[in-house]
Amino acid sequence: MKTATLPPLRVEPELREAAERVLEAGESLSSFVEQAVRSAVSRREAQAAFLARALASRDRARESGDYASSQAVLDKLQQRLEAAKVDRRKRS
Template sequence: MKTASFPSLRVDPQLREDTENVLLEGESLSQFIESAVRNQVSLRKANAEFLARGLASRDKARQTGRYVDADNVLGKLQKTLQSGKTKRAKA
């Protein structure tokens, strides 16, 4: 597969300097930018999927009339969080 390139990007000189100052040893500016773009693409896909699941859940609840009380959900989440903290403290 052939590679493609992104358009040239003009930035403030301070942003370029700040970026160059955080590069890891042996990392190029191009590698950093590619990594940043990949991370943002992944994050945005995950956010879109999360939103789609939420909207589907909302629609299903409206169709069935079955809802879960927010206090029940928060209580279960709190128990899960506490369980994780307890396991982590023991480790």
């Protein structure tokens, strides 16, 4: 596979120094920047997928007329939170 380059990036000297300070042993600034780009791409892809699922869900609800009340959603989230708290206490 052929490789490609990212465009050069001009930043404030303080940002470059901060990035260099947090490099791990054996890590280059280039690999740090590459990993940051990969993370940002992954996060944006996940956000886009989430939005697509949300819009599809909205459309299905509009078509069927089957909606969940906000209180029902909050109640379900509260149940999940309580169950997670219990599970966490059991593991501690």
